[in-house]
Amino acid sequence: MVFCRFSSIALLSFLHIALLSALCFAGDPYVYSELHFSYITVSPLRVPQRVIAINGKFPGPLINVTTNNNLLVNVWNELDEDLLITWPGVQMRRNSWQDGVLGTNCPIPSKWNWTYQFQVKDQIGSYFYFPSLGFQRASGGFGPFVINNRNDIPIPFAQPDGDIVILIGDWFTQTHTALRTTLDGGKNLGMPDGVLINGKGPYRYNTSLVPEGIEYETINVDPGKIYRIRVHNVGTSTSLNFRIQNHNLRLVETEGFYTIQSNYTQFDIHVGQSYSFLVSMDQNASTDYYIVASARFVNESLWERVTGVAVLHYSNSKGPAFGPLPDPPNDFYDKEASMNQARSVRQNTSASGARPNPQGSFRYGSINITDTYMLKVLPPTLINGHVRAAINGISFVKPEIPFRLADQRKLRGVYKLDFPSKPLNRPPVMDRSLINATYGGFTEIILHNNDTTIQSFHMDGYSFFVVGMGYGEWSENYRGTYNKWDGISRCTIQVFPEAWTAILVSLDNTGAWNLRTENLDRWYLGQETYLRIVNPEENGDTEMAPPDNVLYCGPLESLQTPQPHSSGVHSFGVNLKCYMMMMLALFTAIFISS
Ligand SMILES: *[C@@H]1O[C@H](CO)[C@@H](O)[C@H](O)[C@H]1NC(C)=O
Ligand SMILES: *[C@@H]1O[C@H](CO)[C@@H](O)[C@H](O)[C@H]1NC(C)=O
Ligand SMILES: *[C@@H]1O[C@H](CO)[C@@H](O)[C@H](O)[C@H]1NC(C)=O
Ligand SMILES: *[C@@H]1O[C@H](CO)[C@@H](O)[C@H](O)[C@H]1NC(C)=O
Ligand SMILES: *[C@@H]1O[C@H](CO)[C@@H](O)[C@H](O)[C@H]1NC(C)=O
Ligand SMILES: *[C@@H]1O[C@H](CO)[C@@H](O)[C@H](O)[C@H]1NC(C)=O
Ligand SMILES: *[C@@H]1O[C@H](CO)[C@@H](O)[C@H](O)[C@H]1NC(C)=O
Ligand SMILES: *[C@@H]1O[C@H](CO)[C@@H](O)[C@H](O)[C@H]1NC(C)=O
Ligand SMILES: *[C@@H]1O[C@H](CO)[C@@H](O)[C@H](O)[C@H]1NC(C)=O
Ligand SMILES: CC(=O)N[C@H]1CO[C@H](CO)[C@@H](O)[C@@H]1O
Numbered sequence: 001m002v003f004c005r006f007s008s009i010a011l012l013s014f015l016h017i018a019l020l021s022a023l024c025f026a027g028d029p030y031v032y033s034e035l036h037f038s039y040i041t042v043s044p045l046r047v048p049q050r051v052i053a054i055n056g057k058f059p060g061p062l063i064n065v066t067t068n069n070n071l072l073v074n075v076w077n078e079l080d081e082d083l084l085i086t087w088p089g090v091q092m093r094r095n096s097w098q099d100g101v102l103g104t105n106c107p108i109p110s111k112w113n114w115t116y117q118f119q120v121k122d123q124i125g126s127y128f129y130f131p132s133l134g135f136q137r138a139s140g141g142f143g144p145f146v147i148n149n150r151n152d153i154p155i156p157f158a159q160p161d162g163d164i165v166i167l168i169g170d171w172f173t174q175t176h177t178a179l180r181t182t183l184d185g186g187k188n189l190g191m192p193d194g195v196l197i198n199g200k201g202p203y204r205y206n207t208s209l210v211p212e213g214i215e216y217e218t219i220n221v222d223p224g225k226i227y228r229i230r231v232h233n234v235g236t237s238t239s240l241n242f243r244i245q246n247h248n249l250r251l252v253e254t255e256g257f258y259t260i261q262s263n264y265t266q267f268d269i270h271v272g273q274s275y276s277f278l279v280s281m282d283q284n285a286s287t288d289y290y291i292v293a294s295a296r297f298v299n300e301s302l303w304e305r306v307t308g309v310a311v312l313h314y315s316n317s318k319g320p321a322f323g324p325l326p327d328p329p330n331d332f333y334d335k336e337a338s339m340n341q342a343r344s345v346r347q348n349t350s351a352s353g354a355r356p357n358p359q360g361s362f363r364y365g366s367i368n369i370t371d372t373y374m375l376k377v378l379p380p381t382l383i384n385g386h387v388r389a390a391i392n393g394i395s396f397v398k399p400e401i402p403f404r405l406a407d408q409r410k411l412r413g414v415y416k417l418d419f420p421s422k423p424l425n426r427p428p429v430m431d432r433s434l435i436n437a438t439y440g441g442f443t444e445i446i447l448h449n450n451d452t453t454i455q456s457f458h459m460d461g462y463s464f465f466v467v468g469m470g471y472g473e474w475s476e477n478y479r480g481t482y483n484k485w486d487g488i489s490r491c492t493i494q495v496f497p498e499a500w501t502a503i504l505v506s507l508d509n510t511g512a513w514n515l516r517t518e519n520l521d522r523w524y525l526g527q528e529t530y531l532r533i534v535n536p537e538e539n540g541d542t543e544m545a546p547p548d549n550v551l552y553c554g555p556l557e558s559l560q561t562p563q564p565h566s567s568g569v570h571s572f573g574v575n576l577k578c579y580m581m582m583m584l585a586l587f588t589a590i591f592i593s594s
Helices: 008-023 177-185 336-343 402-410 477-479 520-524 553-558 571-594
Strands: 030-042 047-056 063-066 070-075 111-120 125-131 143-148 162-171 196-197 216-221 228-233 241-244 249-254 257-264 265-268 274-280 289-295 307-314 370-379 381-383 386-387 394-396 429-430 435-438 442-447 455-459 464-471 492-495 500-508 511-517 528-534
Touching: 030 228, 047 386, 063 070, 070 386, 125 228, 125 249, 125 274, 125 370, 143 228, 162 241, 162 289, 228 265, 241 249, 265 274, 265 336, 265 402, 336 464, 370 435, 370 553, 402 511, 402 528, 442 492, 464 477, 464 492, 511 520, 528 571
Parallel strands: 030 070, 063 143, 162 228, 196 307, 216 307, 370 442, 394 429, 435 528
Antiparallel strands: 030 047, 070 111, 125 143, 162 196, 228 274, 241 265, 241 289, 249 257, 249 274, 289 307, 381 386, 442 500, 455 492, 455 511, 464 500, 511 528
16 A cells, blocks of 8 residues: 555544445455655756656555455646546456546646546556656656455465566656657657666666766665566657566566466567566676666667666675676567567466466457457658547547546537548548447457557557467458467557557457557557447446546536645545444444443
């Protein structure tokens, strides 16, 4: 649990929540956190810059919960612009109201707070949260999010001796607002200024490449122990190669699913992706060791500065790390190596997930496909005089109101449901077009990247099975090559340039769910859409009603009551009724027993 600004009020509210959870929601426990988003000035690459901190920390705190916990996360927007926090990979069953993107939530205005309320139902794994609006992630605001197994459900490896989070990401010394201006002006972001590891710049492994006076990250370990290291690429747009000098990375989990355990000496982690490795501290500690995250699929002699370096320090280490960094993969001209590595990430079908039944018990390979979408991206292009990016020729226009809220209020003309199921032979357009997805369908999505850079695609509200990847044009013949047995389930997958990735997804979660490119530049320029998934026989059971604190905006702005900001004044808010009933029950119980 995250406790910052620990005051008596926080303590009081904790007790309050604990009581509530015990008496009003018997069963799954409640976890309460307060996240204050504000600007602070730090100099990770020696240049002082304004970043988005959470509770004064950059990166933000770990949210550490157990499957089926109910979360109440009170987000305080102390920035000077709108804010929404999104929790990619957290499936928000039937509850897209908490997903934290513009198509599901009205933004939290500056100086307001808003409490997310959701359950992490039947889920485990490693994720991270971040601000979803206006390129803010490029200034920070991100933090790790771990969902643990319940104690009585075995994990497919011995309990590690420790758990370590490593956030890696490319980094610009310009703020997100300056980067936005660059993109609005039709320009490329260009080469990042570096790579940060847990918010810190590189260790000075080479005195001519890394200037003096940079604070670097040190990971402290004990010899002979085995640690679970959770690595997340929280960056803007650069794929990174992750490696630890002289140490094996034993892959065990990605985005909530246990993998077949294999050893790697280096591993490609694309924007938005999360992986867990077991790392055995089996070296002799004659020195410290380098932890490296370097830019991938670029000319590394030109991109030398885009390298993050941290230090792995054994408690019995005899001295600092020195010498050259461990080699990056040497395959600039080999298009297959990285794709083969991606194909080697497969599901351990016999391991238990959040529940005791094996992860492979949903036999996706024998389910008939009901719909196919071919989604294609091209390099950014001019639309109405502006450089924009599109999927199937549609560059998404930002929502002004959450789609399901518009449905509920019977607003018309807010969006269209005509997203094309394949690329059309027509010039790209700006539009607010959603995928009219079939509830209960088993859908095949072919992601086709005809842009020049590698991209990660992410789908909110779901995990999908990754069944195939290949270079060139996709054709139906490739269906015969799909992995129909142990394709990994996950929520963020890379698509190589001039290549395709095929995914299968069972559309059982109602709501409006964002499908996007995690590369911030392309996303910002319009490479996203939503799947609208509605049960035609909705009887109140398959989709939750909007929460009682739902915000209104755009065409419904007049329904929003302004928020009083008397900081320090504590109110019981939405749980007042429940609280009163609880007190009543308590007094009745005392009365009866006396
Ligand atoms: C996270 O929670 C788990 C289970 O409650 C606990 O074992 C672990 O130590 C916690 N991790 C951190 C970093 O607090
Ligand atoms: C804002 O924070 C207060 C104090 O914790 C809380 O009572 C209130 O419910 C929050 N507002 C919203 C909209 O969640
Ligand atoms: C530091 O980097 C430069 C540029 O890549 C290289 O020429 C030099 O040999 C490196 N120095 C050391 C000590 O490795
Ligand atoms: C993977 O590496 C670990 C230690 O680093 C070792 O114990 C294990 O045998 C290796 N597994 C395979 C399949 O090579
Ligand atoms: C420790 O390990 C390093 C790297 O594997 C090796 O070069 C060195 O000789 C070893 N030192 C001792 C004292 O075993
Ligand atoms: C990378 O850039 C350097 C310097 O411009 C150039 O000499 C080299 O040929 C390039 N390497 C590749 C693989 O293109
Ligand atoms: C798969 O998970 C099981 C636990 O159910 C474990 O014993 C086994 O080693 C794992 N297999 C691989 C290949 O990782
Ligand atoms: C899948 O489709 C085939 C042929 O169209 C049909 O014979 C089979 O019964 C279907 N399977 C399921 C599980 O619906
Ligand atoms: C959306 O799909 C459903 C069937 O799944 C269909 O009945 C409905 O007419 C479609 N809506 C639009 C606007 O195309
Ligand atoms: C596989 C693929 O993406 N191919 C096409 C990408 O676009 C160029 C031209 O823009 C075509 O020549 C490729 O065949």
